[in-house]
Amino acid sequence: MNYQLIRSKRKTLSLQINGNAQLIVRAPNRLSIAKIEQFIDEKSAWIEKKSTSILAKTPKKPSYIDGEKFLYLGAEYPLSVKADYPKVLTFDGQAFSLNQGNKEEFLAWYKNSFKKIALPRLEYYAKNHQFSYNQVRLKTQKTLWGSCSSNNNINLNYLLIQAPMSVIDYVIVHELCHTTHKNHSKYFWQLVSSILPNYKASKSWLHESGYRLTNL
Numbered sequence: 772m773n774y775q776l777i778r779s780k781r782k783t784l785s786l787q788i789n790g791n792a793q794l795i796v797r798a799p800n801r802l803s804i805a806k807i808e809q810f811i812d813e814k815s816a817w818i819e820k821k822s823t824s825i826l827a828k829t830p831k832k833p834s835y836i837d838g839e840k841f842l843y844l845g846a847e848y849p850l851s852v853k854a855d856y857p858k859v860l861t862f863d864g865q866a867f868s869l870n871q872g873n874k875e876e877f878l879a880w881y882k883n884s885f886k887k888i889a890l891p892r893l894e895y896y897a898k899n900h901q902f903s904y905n906q907v908r909l910k911t912q913k914t915l916w917g918s919c920s921s922n923n924n925i926n927l928n929y930l931l932i933q934a935p936m937s938v939i940d941y942v943i944v945h946e947l948c949h950t951t952h953k954n955h956s957k958y959f960w961q962l963v964s965s966i967l968p969n970y971k972a973s974k975s976w977l978h979e980s981g982y983r984l985t986n987l
């Protein structure tokens with residue numbers, strides 16, 4: 772097994788798997804390699820489990836080539852790259868088609884789709900549940916899906932258009948409920964739940980799979 776050994780004045784051995792799924796071993800200055808490798812051997816099941824889960828959660832960034840899959844509304848669609856397409860990026864319900872381009876084209880397409888598909892949901896929930904908000908801004912952020920300011924300006928991460936509709940609805944309703952409750956009190960969650968009784972499934976979807984939405 773490959774590992775990086777860092778010796779120091781420490782008294783004990785410690786193992787760490789870094790973000791690239793590499794094993795880092797910290798060991799006391801004089802501890803023998805045999806002892807160190809015996810320890811690694813004893814912990815091999817843990818190392819294996821940990822590095823597999825890190826690798827699974829850090830998928831490769833796309834190269835925007837033929838056949839790569841891209842998310843839209845919770846489903847994956849292949850990309851077809853051909854020189855004779857008239858537009859930069861199109862989607863026909865089965866596949867994305869691109870003549871040239873990359874991340875920028877997807878960001879633009881996702882943003883536009885979010886405006887067409889998701890923003891009407893915001894209007895719908897606001898109207899049906901008597902919420903009022905000021906401005907809506909669309910952004911991309913690594914970890915934040917939405918936010919609501921003290922004067923009820925709502926920010927939404929348009930990369931959410933890759934998530935299932937129920938998840939988009941959850942984020943929208945979550946932010947709208949913040950126009951009433953500026954916290955995550957039980958009254959806040961009661962309000963969310965009164966509008967979306969199954970919101971917990973969407974919340975855990977974001978927790979488990981949210982990282983996929985920012986991998987462009």
Ligand SMILES: [Zn+2]
Pocket residue numbers: 945949954955
């Ligand atoms: Zn919140």
